[in-house]
Amino acid sequence: MKYSQYFIPTIKDSPADAELTSHKLMVRAGMIRKLAAGIYNILPFGLKAIRKVENIVRDELNKAGAVEVFLPSIQPSSLWEETGRWLQYDLELLRVKDRHDREFCYGPTHEEVITDLVRNDIKSYKQLPVNLYQIQTKFRDEIRPRFGIMRAREFTMKDAYSFDATDAGANISFEKMVQAYDNIFQRCGLQFRGVDADSGAIGGDFSREYMVLAESGENEVAYCNSCDYAANVEKAKVLYKENIESTVPEEQLEEVHTPGYKSIEEVANFLKVTPADCVKCLIYETEEEMIALLIRGDRQVNEIKLKNFLGVETIALASDELIYKTLQLTTGYLGPVGMKISVYADNELQENRTFVTGANKDEFHLKNVDLSRDAQIKGYGDFRNIEANDPCPSCGKHGINFCRGIEVGHVFKLGTKYSEKMNATFLDQNGKSQHFIMGCYGIGIGRTVAAAIEQNNDDKGIIWPKEIAPFHVHLVSLFNKDSDLMEASEKLYNELIEAGVEVLWDDRNESVGKKFKDADLLGLPLQIVFGKPFQEEKQVEITERKTLTKEKFPLNKAVEIITKKLS
RNA sequence: CGGAAUGUAGCGCAGUCUGGUAGCGUACUAAGUUCGGGACUUAGGGGUCGGAGGUUCAAAUCCUCUCAUUCCGACCA
Structure with a gap:
């Protein structure tokens, strides 16, 4: 290609709204231009790189036995009503109406469409397994698009869906995709990790995320030095050893005056104890009720674990005003003793010892709180993030490390979640009607290109890995x-x-x-x-x-x- | 949606506090000179100052409303 006849508008200054190196470089190298928030023009130089990634993806998926299709980007609401996601997706779903006032959405994903296709045309176990994929433009009306093409609202995604007759077959389909994904990201010249996303689940559905390692990644990954365990911190389990010996002698509750000492740090300093001797009490609001969560003073709450444990849709820290209005309590002095709403506690607090907590009384804390004696705990669970000195959830040894990652791919065993809701069945060998066992597998194409640049650059510009260089x-x-x-x-x-x-x-x-x-x-x-x-x-x-x-x-x-x- | 900020030439910004001729850098056009690391000189073109309303003799500047964009939190490939 002759540069003089091509179109690569390079610029010296990066735009003011670009934060990430890859975003700046993609704009400066004339690969992308913003049209609106989270919506980008792809220019020839950028398109070349995207096509390279797409072709690697095609190549590896075809090798793994998947077959390419092309599904509509506009989808009728009726399908989404079948799975209940028309209501569930809320504002993220871009809804449109046609001239007859019929409702559609711009597809953010294609489980409904593919399941509908398959249920209409696949009737027998003899036609299985099948794995269909497409490379499509999707739209998710993200609350906060950022980082250029890395997290856009309109984006190109490869999504594949496998349909199997048996659970064992579905696992094979899943493994094939894992292998294909390893090959794909390898060929794209990326440093990445396949990360188990719900490793502890037995027999149930499971998933694996592909993380490109980069400082600027939005996800934190925990991995083990002793074995090959790696997991998104959001999901990494914290092992809990029961029956820890008591280290503190039994003592009576004691109220202490702590004027103005509100944070764990301040209280610990004032009372000459460590943050680990204190218990944080946080009030959360869900769509159902308000709850109190207890966690050791030096730990970080993992709200995703809490959300899953409670089985609720939304969860958020309650505001000071709301807490005062409903409980007549002031943040900074909250504690489990006498708490009027349900109290949950992190596993770690089952240790047979006492803690410092708020007294539910302004300017007072309690010493020598024994949770089993002094409080009503509705449930214990794993509510905190894994930390460096925690044992590995897989091998039990110590040696957890952390790195940041950009999620470029996700493989997920869906099971019969969609086939049941959409009544997608086939006849098995015995002439019995069965639900398809599904898997779905995504790769963010544009994000993969951005991640490659994020990982391969210097102060002069991009350093393309050979296989995806334009x-x-x-x-x-x-x-x-x-x-x-x-x-x-x-x-x-x-x-x-x-x-x-x-x-x-x-x-x-x-x-x-x-x-x-x-x-x-x-x-x-x-x-x-x-x-x-x-x-x-x-x-x-x-x-x-x-x-x-x-x-x-x-x-x-x-x-x-x-x-x-x-x- | 909560918190913070910004909208002035294609891009990056100054001017706004203290109202009075629309500016700088870069990019662009033309001519000439340059030619191994974002050249130089000269001459040009390009603006409803995000939008609407208000105050004023006079508004980029002050006030009100609105729209858009960006940053920090919860969603996701």
Whole structure:
């Protein structure tokens, strides 16, 4: 491709709204432009990279036996009403009406559509298993789109759905996808981890997330140094050892005056104890009721675990005003003793010992609180985040570490959740009607490209992994007025194309500096420069973008050397 | 939706406090000079100052409302 006839509008300054390195670089390298919040134009250079990822995805999925389809982006509300998600999805679902006032949505995902397709056309176990996938534009009206294409409202996603006759078969389908995903992200040149998302579940549904490791990732991943356990911190279980010996002698409750000491830190300092000797009491509001949660003073609440434990849809910390209005209590002095609403406590507080808690009385705390003696605990559970000195939930050894990750893929065993709700059945060998056992498997295509850039860049620009680079080679001709040089450049350009190399030839009449800066910014794996060495001794300069090491070679060896470097 | 901020040329910003000629950098156009790391000189084009209403002789500037965007929290590929 000749740069002069292409369209890569590079810019020096990154836009003010770009936070993330990958977002800045994608805008600066002329890959994307914002049209509206969370909605982007994809420009040719960006599209090339996206297509590369798509083709890797296609290739690996096809190898794994999946079959490509293309489903509508606009879906009728009736299907969503069958699964109950028309109401569940709320504002995230972009709803539209047609001229007859019929309701539709712009598809955020396609479980309903695919299940409908399959239930209509697959009637026998003989037609199973089947795994259908598509690469589609989806729309989710996210509350807060950010990071450019990384978390857009409109985005391209590969989604696959497997249908099996038996549970064992569904597990095989799942494993095949796990293998395919490993291959895909490997080929995209990413450092990633497959992370178990609900490892403890026995026999039930389970899922696995693919995290690209990056400082700026939105997810925190916990992993074990001793075994291959890795999990999203949201879901990583905290092992609880029962029957811990008492370390504190039994003492009587004692009320202490703690004027102005509200935070755990302040109270612990004032009473000369550690935060671990204190209990935090937090009031949460759900759609059903208000509850109090107890957790050790030095720990972090995991609201997802709490939400799952309570089996509620929404959960949020109650405001100070609400707490005062309904309980007549002031935050900072809350505690379980005499609490009027249901109290739940983290497993850890079952230790046979006493704690410091709020007294439910302004400016007072209680010492020597024994939860089993002094409070009514409705339930104990795992409500906190795993921490570095916790044992590994898988092997039990100590050595949990943390890193941040960008979720680029998710594989999920759905079971019969959708097939039951939508009455999608087939006849098994015995002529009996059975529900399909499903799996669904997503990959964020644009996000994968963004994650690759997030992971591969330097202060000059992008450093493309070879397999997803928009082109392999950036051919730079420095002096447009030198017709010999331009002719020789064009000849090499054609020879490289002939040899199957994808070349971007910068034939623009621009200053030398600009051409070099653009080449570094666009970050193609190899830069070939026609400059002084060509004029003086018929040599070209080859620079590896990653290391920025330059080497000179005679022009007649160039094709050979370039193809070798790229292989 | 809760908290915070910002809307002025394609992009990045100043000007707003203290009302009085619409500015800077970059990008763009033309000519000339340059040519191994975002060149220089000269001459140009480009603005309903987010929108509506109000105060005033006079509003980018003050007031009210509104829209949009961004940042921090809960959702997700």
